[in-house]
Amino acid sequence: MDVPGIELNNGTTIPQLGFGVFQIDPSDTVEAVSTALETGYRHIDTAQMYGNEAEVGEAVAKSDIPRDQLWITTKCNNSNHGYDDAQSALDESLQKMGLDHVDLYLIHWPLPGKDLYVETWKGLEKAYQDGKTRAIGVSNFQPHHLDRLLSETDTVPAVNQIELHPHMQQAGLRSYHERHGIRTEAWSPIGQGRGLLDAPELAEIAQAHGKSAAQVVLRWHVQIGNIVFPKSATAARIRENFEIFDFELSDDEVKTIDGMEKAERLGPDPDRFDR
Numbered sequence: 417m418d419v420p421g422i423e424l425n426n427g428t429t430i431p432q433l434g435f436g437v438f439q440i441d442p443s444d445t446v447e448a449v450s451t452a453l454e455t456g457y458r459h460i461d462t463a464q465m466y467g468n469e470a471e472v473g474e475a476v477a478k479s480d481i482p483r484d485q486l487w488i489t490t491k492c493n494n495s496n497h498g499y500d501d502a503q504s505a506l507d508e509s510l511q512k513m514g515l516d517h518v519d520l521y522l523i524h525w526p527l528p529g530k531d532l533y534v535e536t537w538k539g540l541e542k543a544y545q546d547g548k549t550r551a552i553g554v555s556n557f558q559p560h561h562l563d564r565l566l567s568e569t570d571t572v573p574a575v576n577q578i579e580l581h582p583h584m585q586q587a588g589l590r591s592y593h594e595r596h597g598i599r600t601e602a603w604s605p606i607g608q609g610r611g612l613l614d615a616p617e618l619a620e621i622a623q624a625h626g627k628s629a630a631q632v633v634l635r636w637h638v639q640i641g642n643i644v645f646p647k648s649a650t651a652a653r654i655r656e657n658f659e660i661f662d663f664e665l666s667d668d669e670v671k672t673i674d675g676m677e678k679a680e681r682l683g684p685d686p687d688r689f690d691r
């Protein structure tokens with residue numbers, strides 16, 4: 417099954433569906449990532465914060481998949497804000513993963529209280545110029561954080577990776593992204609597998625297509641243009657989450673899911689998170 421590619425604002429193309437490894441224990445990561453790669457995933461989303469970059473690299477090395485067919489994202493940890501630290505943090509990630517470049521390097525959180533995200537972004541611009549990453553972006557940035565990057569630096573982020581699922585749809589940020597050529601990456605796309613997947617609206621749509629609630633939600637993301645990377649350490653679910661390109665939601669079904677918005681965050685509010 418072919419995963420569609422989404423073109424970013426610097427001409428690179430990211431697979432729209434990937435595999436997220438947040439909270440996968442390092443001892444389970446090689447197996448989980450290997451299963452994902454065998455299933456057909458070619459995009460892995462990790463971070464310095466997740467503590468499993470070395471194991472992601474090990475699975476990639478074991479796979480024999482040519483490097484140019486893979487998309488690897490990692491993120492600058494909150495302890496590494498600053499022009500120099502952001503670059504040396506990427507050097508360390510590359511060393512851990514055994515790679516000479518990543519495909520996407522993100523600032524993980526803006527940390528407004530530290531007020532270093534503009535300097536950090538300039539560090540990412542330098543890493544990009546040095547060929548250590550094929551694209552740069554941010555995560556958990558609000559419009560007013562993005563405004564500063566747009567006015568004070570030379571590069572528009574290729575993506576903003578934000579909490580986004582049917583209970584937290586981020587209409588404001590999505591339209592900001594659209595206006596500025598920034599792609600939306602959705603984290604916790606299936607709401608961390610908690611309450612969301614029990615919603616009766618999803619059960620009805622899932623039944624109509626012979627799919628699971630998780631597959632319906634992932635399909636909704638794909639149809640509204642989001643880039644997604646659901647996490648699972650279970651082989652059957654890793655495969656299930658990949659089987660979303662053989663059915664299509666109707667406009668009415670998309671509207672039903674659009675109607676599930678609750679502005680309900682599972683994670684921290686980026687304006688208040690400074691650690």
Ligand code: NAD
Pocket residue numbers: 435436437438439461462524555556577578602603604605606607608609610613628630631645646647648649653654656657683
């Ligand atoms: P998710 O929405 O992907 O949910 C994962 C959980 O859902 C799993 O732990 C499992 O319990 C359950 N699950 C998985 N597949 C299922 C299925 N088919 N049916 C039923 N339940 C299923 O949540 P996530 O891991 O928080 O987010 C995905 C990825 O997003 C992460 O791995 C990470 O790469 C990224 N992320 C980024 C940030 C950030 O700040 N940038 C924050 C959180 C997550």
